[in-house]
Amino acid sequence: MDVQETPLPGIGIRREIVLGNGRRVGLVIQRDGQTELIISKVDDPDACLASIPLSIEEAATLGSLLGGPQLVAQLAEEHSNLPGVSTRQFLVTDGTPFAGRPLGDTRMRTRTGASVVAMLREGQVLPSPSPNDVIEPGDLLVVVGTPDGLDAAAAILHGS
Amino acid sequence: MGATTATLIELGVIFLGLGILGRLAARFGMSPVPLYLLGGLAFGQGGFIQFHGVAEFGHIAGEIGVVLLLLMLGLEYTAAELVTGLKQSWQAGLMDLVLNFTPGALLAYMLGWGPVGAMVLGGVTYISSSGIAAKVLTDLGRLGNRETPVVLAVLVLEDLAMAGYLPVMTAVLGGIGLLGGATTVGISLLVVTAVLLAALRFGHRISAWIHSPEQETFLLKIIGAALLVAGLASAMQVSAAVGAFLLGIAISGATADSAARLLEPLRDLFAATFFVVFGLNTDPSTMPPVIGWAVLLAIVTAATKMATGAWAARRAGIGRWGRVRAGTVLIARGEFSIVVAGLAVASGVLPEALNALVAAYVMLMAVAGPIAARFAEPALRRLTRQPEYAG
Numbered sequence: 001m002d003v004q005e006t007p008l009p010g011i012g013i014r015r016e017i018v019l020g021n022g023r024r025v026g027l028v029i030q031r032d033g034q035t036e037l038i039i040s041k042v043d044d045p046d047a048c049l050a051s052i053p054l055s056i057e058e059a060a061t062l063g064s065l066l067g068g069p070q071l072v073a074q075l076a077e078e079h080s081n082l083p084g085v086s087t088r089q090f091l092v093t094d095g096t097p098f099a100g101r102p103l104g105d106t107r108m109r110t111r112t113g114a115s116v117v118a119m120l121r122e123g124q125v126l127p128s129p130s131p132n133d134v135i136e137p138g139d140l141l142v143v144v145g146t147p148d149g150l151d152a153a154a155a156i157l158h159g160s
Numbered sequence: 161m162g163a164t165t166a167t168l169i170e171l172g173v174i175f176l177g178l179g180i181l182g183r184l185a186a187r188f189g190m191s192p193v194p195l196y197l198l199g200g201l202a203f204g205q206g207g208f209i210q211f212h213g214v215a216e217f218g219h220i221a222g223e224i225g226v227v228l229l230l231l232m233l234g235l236e237y238t239a240a241e242l243v244t245g246l247k248q249s250w251q252a253g254l255m256d257l258v259l260n261f262t263p264g265a266l267l268a269y270m271l272g273w274g275p276v277g278a279m280v281l282g283g284v285t286y287i288s289s290s291g292i293a294a295k296v297l298t299d300l301g302r303l304g305n306r307e308t309p310v311v312l313a314v315l316v317l318e319d320l321a322m323a324g325y326l327p328v329m330t331a332v333l334g335g336i337g338l339l340g341g342a343t344t345v346g347i348s349l350l351v352v353t354a355v356l357l358a359a360l361r362f363g364h365r366i367s368a369w370i371h372s373p374e375q376e377t378f379l380l381k382i383i384g385a386a387l388l389v390a391g392l393a394s395a396m397q398v399s400a401a402v403g404a405f406l407l408g409i410a411i412s413g414a415t416a417d418s419a420a421r422l423l424e425p426l427r428d429l430f431a432a433t434f435f436v437v438f439g440l441n442t443d444p445s446t447m448p449p450v451i452g453w454a455v456l457l458a459i460v461t462a463a464t465k466m467a468t469g470a471w472a473a474r475r476a477g478i479g480r481w482g483r484v485r486a487g488t489v490l491i492a493r494g495e496f497s498i499v500v501a502g503l504a505v506a507s508g509v510l511p512e513a514l515n516a517l518v519a520a521y522v523m524l525m526a527v528a529g530p531i532a533a534r535f536a537e538p539a540l541r542r543l544t545r546q547p548e549y550a551g
Binding site for chain 1: 236237241242244245287290294297301302304305306307308309312313315317373417423478481482485
């Protein structure tokens with residue numbers, strides 16, 4: 001993907017990509033680190049429909065939400081020759097019963113046979129998290145298992 | 161009541177009043193500069209009440225204000241940005257200079273202020289307010305717009321042009337004649353080029369030398385360096401303000417960012433003083449005869465700036481509404497127009513009417529600029545029946 005960089009003298013830098021439908025989506029990063037998400041208008045592509053200020057944490061979380069599906073797709077591709085194994089991603093929310101507790105507390109592998117192969121947090125990928133790693137609201141868990149196992153994992157993580 | 165006591169009371173009243181008025185301006189998203197000028201007009205010669213005590217403090221504080229304004233301007237840009245801007249947009253810069261310097265210069269000739277007056281008034285109408293433009297772009301959420309880099313490039317070139325213009329003006333005002341003027345300009349161009357090259361190559365070393373882990377020593381070092389460089393530049397007849405600007409350019413990276421943060425409140429205080437002093441030195445009774453000219457100049461130079469921005473945006477492949485936005489953002493004149501006029505006033509070569517004209521002109525433009533930037537596009541869309549779609 002071609003990322004365009006435009007310096008904004010005295011203000012900062014703009015980084016954006018042009019989508020398939022012609023819209024520009026990107027970031028304006030000001031000198032002091034203040035980041036804005038920008039989306040261009042359809043009828044006037046020079047202007048912006050919105051420029052939304054994001055904190056560093058918000059930007060990172062949004063980044064991992066956007067990056068999650070690609071990781072899942074990659075994993076699915078890797079074990080596409082293993083029938084019966086699939087990959088799914090689960091978002092840890094405030095309502096998740098295990099939010100703020102170590103991953104081991106979910107006893108997911110014992111109960112469902114599915115395992116958490118990666119954790120995405122604030123744009124960072126934590127591969128093979130250990131049972132001691134604490135899961136937090138906003139984390140994205142990438143889980144590999146059988147379809148039934150994944151359904152059971154969903155039930156555990158969503159507290160039903 | 162001693163002189164110091166009177167000065168303290170008067171300064172207190174002025175700053176407090178400006179603070180309250182400034183708050184009001186901020187609520188409407190207005191630049192405070194016109195209010196500072198009004199404040200000065202009200203309390204200066206021929207104003208409601210005459211404040212004598214502030215003149216002495218105001219004079220030197222105003223000078224420091226100019227040094228800080230230009231230092232901060234230099235800090236905003238890196239040498240690399242200036243060189244890139246010069247390479248990529250010199251045509252737009254030239255267009256800007258021709259279109260916007262001419263109306264001021266012509267009016268000065270018409271009013272009989274001669275070549276010196278033309279030089280000064282041309283500078284006043286030429287330079288847009290980068291402070292107001294940056295604020296408008298941020299407030300209206302236009303930082304991500306495609307025309308914004310075009311606008312910024314024009315502003316960068318204007319600021320760079322100041323580095324050439326101010327020494328020339330200082331020389332002309334000093335009345336040192338053609339040969340002396342040429343020498344000064346030669347020296348200053350050499351110095352500007354040398355500083356740009358040095359900043360490109362050794363900027364990080366200068367920055368490292370200025371930087372200090374403690375805020376206090378950092379502040380002292382940077383202010384000390386700025387005043388020293390400004391003073392030396394002034395002694396070489398190159399204009400103090402340009403010295404400060406060049407120092408600002410030479411400082412780069414993280415040092416520049418933290419210096420800008422540290423200096424901002426000081427700049428605001430001293431620059432406000434400078435604007436007030438300009439107002440103080442302007443007799444309101446000299447204003448009515450020139451107000452018509454100020455309005456005419458405002459209308460003409462709003463149109464020429466608009467044309468400059470639209471032309472530059474068009475060259476960059478921006479659509480019609482983007483051109484309107486680029487043009488209107490540049491309309492505002494502010495702090496640097498006053499700096500130019502302030503330097504002229506200090507020399508005492510020009511008639512008092514120039515003061516009044518510039519004060520009225522900048523007050524008009526600093527208020528009208530942001531309004532035009534905000535409402536021109538929606539108004540034109542309504543006129544041409546092309547409503548804006550939410551998508």
